[in-house]
Amino acid sequence: MRPLVAEEEDLFPSTPGKFKTDHHHLHRHHRHLRRCFASTSTTFLWALFLIALTASYLSFQSLVSSGNRLLAASWGGIQWEKQVRVSALPRRPAGLSVLVTGAAGFVGAHVSLALKKRGDGVVGLDNFNPYYDPSLKRSRASLLRAQKVFVVDGDVNDARLLAKLFDVVAFTHVMHLAAQAGVRYAIENPHSYVHSNVAGLVGLLEACKSANPQPAFVWASSSSVYGLNDKSPFSEEDRTDRPASLYAATKKAGEEITHAYNHIYGLSVTGLRFFTVYGPWGRPDMAYFSFTRNILQGKPVTIYRGKNRADLARDFTYIDDIVKGCLASLDTAGKSTGSGGKKRGPAQYRVFNLGNTSPVTVPEMVSILERLLGVKAKRREVEMPGNGDVPFTHANISSARRELGYKPTTDLRTGLKRFVKWYSSYYGYKYNQGKSVH
Numbered sequence: 001m002r003p004l005v006a007e008e009e010d011l012f013p014s015t016p017g018k019f020k021t022d023h024h025h026l027h028r029h030h031r032h033l034r035r036c037f038a039s040t041s042t043t044f045l046w047a048l049f050l051i052a053l054t055a056s057y058l059s060f061q062s063l064v065s066s067g068n069r070l071l072a073a074s075w076g077g078i079q080w081e082k083q084v085r086v087s088a089l090p091r092r093p094a095g096l097s098v099l100v101t102g103a104a105g106f107v108g109a110h111v112s113l114a115l116k117k118r119g120d121g122v123v124g125l126d127n128f129n130p131y132y133d134p135s136l137k138r139s140r141a142s143l144l145r146a147q148k149v150f151v152v153d154g155d156v157n158d159a160r161l162l163a164k165l166f167d168v169v170a171f172t173h174v175m176h177l178a179a180q181a182g183v184r185y186a187i188e189n190p191h192s193y194v195h196s197n198v199a200g201l202v203g204l205l206e207a208c209k210s211a212n213p214q215p216a217f218v219w220a221s222s223s224s225v226y227g228l229n230d231k232s233p234f235s236e237e238d239r240t241d242r243p244a245s246l247y248a249a250t251k252k253a254g255e256e257i258t259h260a261y262n263h264i265y266g267l268s269v270t271g272l273r274f275f276t277v278y279g280p281w282g283r284p285d286m287a288y289f290s291f292t293r294n295i296l297q298g299k300p301v302t303i304y305r306g307k308n309r310a311d312l313a314r315d316f317t318y319i320d321d322i323v324k325g326c327l328a329s330l331d332t333a334g335k336s337t338g339s340g341g342k343k344r345g346p347a348q349y350r351v352f353n354l355g356n357t358s359p360v361t362v363p364e365m366v367s368i369l370e371r372l373l374g375v376k377a378k379r380r381e382v383e384m385p386g387n388g389d390v391p392f393t394h395a396n397i398s399s400a401r402r403e404l405g406y407k408p409t410t411d412l413r414t415g416l417k418r419f420v421k422w423y424s425s426y427y428g429y430k431y432n433q434g435k436s437v438h
């Protein structure tokens with residue numbers, strides 16, 4: 001390999017013959033200068049080349065990562081921001097501007113529609129996960145779209161997305177309904193509960209506490225936090241330190257986590273302990289829903305029984321009553337006191353039972369469905385497997401009645417009748433309404 005200097009000499013050849021003797025020294029000096037210049041300029045060229053290489057590598061990387069982001073989540077951009085802003089805009093004086101997480105979920109969709117209907121601004125957030133049929137979630141989202149509620153396709157664990165949302169909109173309230181629901185599924189997929197109900201909750205609280213202004217935070221806890229509590233009816237002061245499922249444990253953890261954020265950052269927090277919520281557009285993983293499907297398809301329904309063959313019972317609560325409780329919670333929520341991550345004073349922390357106060361046994365629920373569907377169920381009674389269920393739930397709702405004006409008005413038969421009507425129109429089933437078929 002030829003030395004670099006020789007190459008430079010080739011590039012800058014000396015003029016032979018001229019000033020040969022007299023200017024010999026000058027000539028050498030000249031050559032030296034040229035060498036220096038040549039070597040400097042080569043270094044310069046190499047440096048330029050390396051900078052260009054690094055720059056193109058970096059821009060390629062950012063192209064790849066933004067491409068990945070675009071593939072992973074469809075958010076961002078001027079048009080997207082505009083949709084978020086417009087959707088968040090209240091249409092009534094002193095209306096709220098609410099971020100509803102889990103907006104394509106059962107309770108989330110109903111709450112979003114009710115808020116929009118009364119003139120509040122609503123932005124939905126949902127990750128459309130496949131825990132149950134995502135097409136049902138998409139249908140709920142279409143309903144919301146028709147009412148001009150924009151639903152962002154994204155996850156509460158996405159810190160960049162949350163920061164962007166709070167950057168674009170000064171939400172007055174967050175209604176946090178996104179969660180990994182279902183009591184028994186925790187046996188199969190425990191990590192999903194930690195991911196959504198613990199990590200996702202913390203991610204959202206982080207975004208809320210840093211927001212300026214901080215929103216008031218209302219979220220879905222669960223009647224399952226009462227766990228092995230056998231004092232009936234369950235009141236908010238009762239023990240909640242004996243969860244019977246990982247699901248319940250993550251909801252209980254949520255109550256404590258939100259308390260810490262309330263204490264440290266001055267976030268206003270309201271936790272709602274929902275009692276087995278049911279109704280139109282409900283969750284297919286819940287018993288009343290899957291029982292309806294099985295009864296109509298002539299498949300058996302599995303009815304769990306407790307100790308000594310005791311019937312299990314639930315304080316089934318109709319969706320419209322729950323929605324009223326959610327809206328009243330938002331309306332009565334105190335303001336968060338902090339701003340930009342700094343607490344300025346003590347803030348409100350509340351927990352309410354939202355139940356129906358009249359438990360119904362599971363076999364009785366099946367009988368109601370039989371009468372409504374006009375089909376006799378094939379009952380298969382089995383001992384309750386030890387996978388997280390509790391024998392009964394029963395809400396004391398005095399606190400919610402007093403503070404929220406919460407007053408459930410729908411009994412299980414009335415509510416299931418509306419559910420069955422929706423079910424048959426949504427899935428296109430014909431049923432012999434009210435007639436018993438044997």
Ligand SMILES: O=C(O)[C@H]1O[C@H](OP(=O)(O)OP(=O)(O)OC[C@H]2O[C@@H](n3ccc(=O)[nH]c3=O)[C@H](O)[C@@H]2O)[C@H](O)[C@@H](O)[C@@H]1O
Nearest residue numbers: 181182183222223224274275276286287302303304312389
């Ligand atoms: O209130 C709550 O906190 C909880 O209510 C429901 O949980 P769960 O009451 O277990 O509701 P279902 O799964 O619909 O079960 C209702 C009853 O039917 C029973 N069941 C369920 C399924 C089955 O195949 N057979 C059966 O007898 C259960 O043991 C339970 O007693 C929801 O699924 C939870 O997400 C919610 O947090």
